[in-house]
Amino acid sequence: MSEAMKVPTMAEMNAKGETPEVLFWVGCAGSFDDRAKKITKAIVKILNKAGVKFAVLGTEESCTGDPAKRAGNEFIFQMQAMANIQVLNGYEVKKIVTGCPHCFNTMKNEYPDLGGSYDVVHHTQFINSLIKDGRLQLEGGGTFKGKRITFHDPCYLGRANGVFEAPRGLIEKLDVELSEMKRCKERGMCCGAGGAQMFKEAEKGNKEVNIERTEQALETEPDVIATGCPFCNTMMTDGVKNKEREDNVQVYDVAELIATAEDL
Amino acid sequence: MGISNIIFAVIFIAAVVFFAKNVGKIRRNILLGRDEDRSDNPGERWKTMARVALGQSKMTVRPIAGIMHIFVYVGFVIINIEVLEIIIDGIFGTHRIFSSALGDFYYFLINFFEILALLVVLGVVVFLLRRLVMRIQRFYKPEMKGWPTTDALNILWIELVLMAAFLTMNAADSVLLQASADQLASLGLEKYTSDLQGGFVASQFLTGMLPQDLTTLAAIERTAWWLHIVGILAFLNYLPYSKHFHIILAFPNTYYSDLEEQGKFTNDDKVKKEVELMMDPNADPFAAPAPEEGAEEPGTFGAKDVQDLTWKNLMDAYSCTECGRCTSECPANQTGKLLSPRKIMMDTRDRLVEVGKGIDKNGKDHKDGKALLNDYITPEELWACTTCNACVEACPVNINPLSIIMEMRRYLIMEESAAPSELAGMFTNVENNGAPWQFAQADRLKWAEETD
Ligand code: SF4
Numbered sequence: 001m002s003e004a005m006k007v008p009t010m011a012e013m014n015a016k017g018e019t020p021e022v023l024f025w026v027g028c029a030g031s032f033d034d035r036a037k038k039i040t041k042a043i044v045k046i047l048n049k050a051g052v053k054f055a056v057l058g059t060e061e062s063c064t065g066d067p068a069k070r071a072g073n074e075f076i077f078q079m080q081a082m083a084n085i086q087v088l089n090g091y092e093v094k095k096i097v098t099g100c101p102h103c104f105n106t107m108k109n110e111y112p113d114l115g116g117s118y119d120v121v122h123h124t125q126f127i128n129s130l131i132k133d134g135r136l137q138l139e140g141g142g143t144f145k146g147k148r149i150t151f152h153d154p155c156y157l158g159r160a161n162g163v164f165e166a167p168r169g170l171i172e173k174l175d176v177e178l179s180e181m182k183r184c185k186e187r188g189m190c191c192g193a194g195g196a197q198m199f200k201e202a203e204k205g206n207k208e209v210n211i212e213r214t215e216q217a218l219e220t221e222p223d224v225i226a227t228g229c230p231f232c233n234t235m236m237t238d239g240v241k242n243k244e245r246e247d248n249v250q251v252y253d254v255a256e257l258i259a260t261a262e263d264l
Numbered sequence: 265m266g267i268s269n270i271i272f273a274v275i276f277i278a279a280v281v282f283f284a285k286n287v288g289k290i291r292r293n294i295l296l297g298r299d300e301d302r303s304d305n306p307g308e309r310w311k312t313m314a315r316v317a318l319g320q321s322k323m324t325v326r327p328i329a330g331i332m333h334i335f336v337y338v339g340f341v342i343i344n345i346e347v348l349e350i351i352i353d354g355i356f357g358t359h360r361i362f363s364s365a366l367g368d369f370y371y372f373l374i375n376f377f378e379i380l381a382l383l384v385v386l387g388v389v390v391f392l393l394r395r396l397v398m399r400i401q402r403f404y405k406p407e408m409k410g411w412p413t414t415d416a417l418n419i420l421w422i423e424l425v426l427m428a429a430f431l432t433m434n435a436a437d438s439v440l441l442q443a444s445a446d447q448l449a450s451l452g453l454e455k456y457t458s459d460l461q462g463g464f465v466a467s468q469f470l471t472g473m474l475p476q477d478l479t480t481l482a483a484i485e486r487t488a489w490w491l492h493i494v495g496i497l498a499f500l501n502y503l504p505y506s507k508h509f510h511i512i513l514a515f516p517n518t519y520y521s522d523l524e525e526q527g528k529f530t531n532d533d534k535v536k537k538e539v540e541l542m543m544d545p546n547a548d549p550f551a552a553p554a555p556e557e558g559a560e561e562p563g564t565f566g567a568k569d570v571q572d573l574t575w576k577n578l579m580d581a582y583s584c585t586e587c588g589r590c591t592s593e594c595p596a597n598q599t600g601k602l603l604s605p606r607k608i609m610m611d612t613r614d615r616l617v618e619v620g621k622g623i624d625k626n627g628k629d630h631k632d633g634k635a636l637l638n639d640y641i642t643p644e645e646l647w648a649c650t651t652c653n654a655c656v657e658a659c660p661v662n663i664n665p666l667s668i669i670m671e672m673r674r675y676l677i678m679e680e681s682a683a684p685s686e687l688a689g690m691f692t693n694v695e696n697n698g699a700p701w702q703f704a705q706a707d708r709l710k711w712a713e714e715t716d
């Protein structure tokens with residue numbers, strides 16, 4: 001990646017009198033966290049490759065309010081939500097693709113009651129639909145061919161919304177060996193970041209949740225731990241480092257797997 | 265009708281009345297909770313109940329316990345059909361009243377019940393082994409100390425005794441039923457006269473262990489009969505005090521399941537009203553809100569005590585089987601934190617029972633100065649939750665411990681401003697910069713310019 005990316009904003013498109021096919025909701029982690037920014041860029045590359053006419057809100061985007069809500073601060077959540085809904089409705093947004101399961105869940109499930117009804121999909125679902133519609137062809141696994149990959153279900157994608165197959169479908173397209181953890185899909189275990197835990201120290205216990213989960217992932221002897229959430233990514237990456245396995249176990253978002261395999 | 269029939273009728277009526285009274289109290293306690301509409305979509309609700317409660321679909325996620333539980337459950341439900349006959353016999357002094365009407369089919373039924381009884385015994389023995397010999401970890405968590413463990417074992421022993429009484433009754437009776445009418449008549453045991461050929465499928469193996477004298481057998485049969493039926497009536501009245509009440513509440517509780525995606529948390533309506541007012545460009549920010557006609561107190565945000573929870577949260581508490589499947593899947597509990605979703609449910613029930621007793625004693629508006637928050641559940645437990653929904657998914661009767669945790673977090677934050685300091689910082693960031701970290705909203709698109 002050497003050059004800056006061209007990422008159109010809603011405001012620009014609107015000024016030109018254009019409407020994008022889909023709004024890409026980047027999310028706070030995807031905008032600011034160094035590791036997560038790479039996931040954001042991978043998603044953009046895939047959208048471009050498939051010729052999707054998309055836009056971001058850019059500086060008009062704001063936190064969905066999810067971390068405040070899960071921590072119990074319903075006031076801040078609803079203020080954030082209503083402000084975002086004003087912006088989204090102002091642009092008459094219909095379809096949203098998110099880079100983060102938390103944004104996905106909140107906008108899909110909790111915004112409608114507050115006046116914001118959109119067709120919200122997670123990026124793994126969207127990429128899947130691009131393939132299904134013949135807009136994106138995958139050439140095989142590239143560097144991942146034959147590798148062993150385990151998928152960690154993000155709680156707010158999997159259990160909370162029943163999306164288990166979209167990310168797995170993409171991984172399977174890479175000619176890899178998908179090996180499941182004992183706790184997967186409905187019974188998947190949290191990485192430890194949810195419920196605003198990401199933003200605080202854990203309560204007293206005898207272990208960190210992300211270490212426990214990383215150990216479960218490592219039991220499958222993977223080359224790659226794949227996930228679909230920037231927060232899970234941080235947690236699993238830290239876990240792998242803690243276990244001193246970062247030399248032979250990588251943590252990637254499914255979007256990064258696709259973008260890398262396709263040499264984008 | 266003899267004296268024994270009158271005694272039976274009195275015991276029976278007393279048992280039913282006492283049970284109904286306790287169920288009424290539980291109903292009243294559940295209705296102390298806040299309103300919540302769960303009357304939508306009856307079709308889906310019946311289906312959920314059929315699948316989860318009747319079909320035990322979530323029990324079999326863990327196959328051994330699941331199948332054993334189905335044995336015990338199916339056995340108990342079906343064998344209880346016979347209780348109908350026992351009650352009629354008990355009141356009218358008849359003996360096996362259905363046998364003449366049903367003929368051969370009756371003996372088929374009794375054999376079927378006996379096989380089920382054996383399966384119940386098998387299930388109960390496996391459960392006892394799991395608790396007492398294998399000592400499965402989730403039965404030995406701190407919240408299981410004392411009464412909860414005694415309660416669980418009581419249920420299993422009672423079930424064993426009831427099945428033993430049922431089989432012994434049949435074993436003794438089958439000899440009597442096969443005896444010749446003359447012989448029975450000479451002993452004054454006419455009522456045992458029947459044309460049964462051969463014993464019953466399971467209890468025949470007990471027959472050899474019993475004395476052969478008909479008068480003694482009749483005494484054994486009567487004792488086992490009384491033990492069986494009085495045991496069942498006593499067990500019925502044990503339910504309201506026990507986690508075993510789930511055998512009743514599992515049905516309504518799954519009917520009223522949350523049908524939404526697990527990720528959808530409620531949006532607090534009281535907050536919504538205030539936020540809408542704040543965001544309304546036409547509202548005068550300095551005007552005092554116009555007092556609406558008959559406006560109620562805004563009420564508390566979130567939940568401090570059981571009355572602040574919804575009736576469904578409270579029904580959940582009474583439905584909990586204390587199986588600990590939730591806790592054994594909980595990431596916080598698994599990593600040694602204080603939080604146990606099962607304890608959240610048990611505490612809610614215990615507190616609700618306490619509040620109910622207070623009302624019984626001192627009237628409806630009685631306050632005892634205690635609350636669910638702090639006196640039962642501590643903030644440390646509440647803050648350890650990752651809101652992952654694993655507990656909700658694991659629960660075989662569709663209980664939602666997370667919903668209670670969230671309501672109590674809301675109380676801590678919105679009524680007491682008692683957020684852990686890092687979270688308070690996160691709130692400020694979200695409010696001021698539109699992100700949980702200290703980054704400026706103006707920099708939100710910088711990633712697109714950065715090269716790496
Ligand atoms: S939602 Fe909370 S209580 Fe339930 S399993 Fe997850 S961490 Fe535990």
Ligand code: SF4
Nearest residue numbers: 584585587588590659
């Ligand atoms: S809440 Fe459900 S899973 Fe947890 S102990 Fe009670 S019945 Fe079992």
